[in-house]
Amino acid sequence: MKKHITIYDIAKKANTSTATVSRVLSNSDYPVKKDLREKILKVAKELNYIPNMIGRQLKTNNSMTIGVIIPSITNPFYASLVLGIEDIAQSRGYHVLLCNSHRNPELEKKYVKTLFEKQVKGVIVSSISSNQRLLGELIEKGLNLVAFDQTVEGLNSSQIHFDYRKGGFMAVEYLINKGHRKIAFISSPLSRPSRRSTYHGYRDALDQHGVQIKEEWIQIAAREEEDSEKNYEFHNGIEMTKKLLEKQELPTAIFCCNDMTAFGVMNELATQGIRIPDQISVMGFDNIEFAEMVTPPLTTIQQPDYEMGRMACNLLLDTLSRKVKENVNIMLQPKIVERKSVSIIEESL
Amino acid sequence: MKKHITIYDIAKKANTSTATVSRVLSNSDYPVKKDLREKILKVAKELNYIPNMIGRQLKTNNSMTIGVIIPSITNPFYASLVLGIEDIAQSRGYHVLLCNSHRNPELEKKYVKTLFEKQVKGVIVSSISSNQRLLGELIEKGLNLVAFDQTVEGLNSSQIHFDYRKGGFMAVEYLINKGHRKIAFISSPLSRPSRRSTYHGYRDALDQHGVQIKEEWIQIAAREEEDSEKNYEFHNGIEMTKKLLEKQELPTAIFCCNDMTAFGVMNELATQGIRIPDQISVMGFDNIEFAEMVTPPLTTIQQPDYEMGRMACNLLLDTLSRKVKENVNIMLQPKIVERKSVSIIEESL
């Protein structure tokens, strides 16, 4: 392993100073005579020079990398989000450090800390077990945060929100417009604000349209989700459907808190020989990639995951470069994606 | 934004030297008297000291971060892989820089270069458009590579292989054992070595069991996949199935080059009212998470994505820490995951 070539070597060989070499090699707009510039470039190429960014970073105190903290990249929603983030980061010369928190508060804490130690000045985070003290302190010291979904209470940071409540409302209203009056809701525990909002949207729509809410059609898992469980949402969809199907009267449509859960619902319905959407309609939430791949293709509410990632990243980088000086709060809007899992019920008065 | 606290500040306040502070704060095993050590720790806490790793990195020339280059994190196979990598990296004190290459050779090249500039000494890479010159050069300068799937020809790097050929063989043999004799193959273009191997496995099994190979049942996309296309594999599965179903004689089973393609196949079969597995059986390859969620659950070949990620990362980190000195080549074995998309055909002689 031979010694690294540094700007010092180049300066020597080109008969100039490290300052000048630095000026041309770092694309500074500092004026350097054309001849000299070209000579430096030539020597750099000859020597096969590769800059050591650590040197620059130490000096400029800017690591040109951001962090992303999400529960798990294995969740397709976060995968798209991260892709959006990374695409933007890349195009703007940044790298992204990926951190899977597994929803573990200790891990999350450790991540933001070590990221900051590595001079990462911007972090995009979904699910922060708001360790207010640490976060506040780091923000104080120059950390910039863009958060998803949950408000990081009272902290100086930007947010990208999604209108879950309206999403829930739109989904159920859509069902009502298709003639459904018996609409069930199946969900994982309402431990997350997003799911709670979706649930409220469900109730809002029913209320507003004067449709009776039947509590036995609301199946929400009681047990808290364990990180270790593979495909928790899917399996929960199955379980909740089993419970629902035990009831005397069955609904004509099921609205699910997310697509994964909907897949579980569809799976159990199929297992029990119930045809979708002829006998029971199913509606999801999220519009992950696979929603179009299941049979029948799932009608669902679109959450613009990839776009959210891009926005979050642009917002963060703009903040880092002082293009944006104030905290920004963005509320993204839901959209219905109509496919084939919902039937039309004729008014049979 | 107040000034950063450095070991210098601590040294001053604790009446000692930066050397000693460094020794205790960096967990060096260098002996420091208990009293002094505790005092330093105390002062560090008081001052709310956060180490600046860039300083250390410049000195030690070790960034404690690895890079991962994959086509797209949006592909569930890579998502699991990356999760495995990140879990290990995290547990061993490393961070992971995620790079989505979109199979773009230029981007890939740019990534390995900028990663190296950031003093990333280890990279796990899937899909490298073997820019031999650059890679060789960087390896020469201390880069360590662990590659997936494709051999990085003649380069000094470790590899994690998966026995695609045997996987293809096992899948088709499984089908044969279930009584199938008319077995189709549907695939994206064979531009990647992995898919080529799977295809060979398909032919091997048919040959070896004396089953006739009917070329019209082999539907392989001709057109090269575009990066921009969403869900290319899925849609290709649909297209190829359409073509297949135009044939005079239909197969009783379809073996797909991967699960995503299989979903497309299942989708089109459903659209045309063909029941799975009663009329046509479908077999996938990969065993991504969603294989168990579709209807019917997909019988497929397991590729141990998460485990591969863990192995690759452990291997890389062992190499970086000189625990492993030689290049390692690991060949992972396929396994059948039996679900409900394959029927048994009774011998009707």
Place this chain on the structure above:
DNA sequence: CTGTTAGCGCTTTCAC
């Protein structure tokens, strides 16, 4: 325009 020089924050000889 160009070069000298002083660090960025940390680790690590080397001397005491």
Place this chain on the structure above:
DNA sequence: GTGAAAGCGCTAACAG
């Protein structure tokens, strides 16, 4: 055990 001092590779005043 401890501290002084020399950098790691780079940038940015500042002086010329």
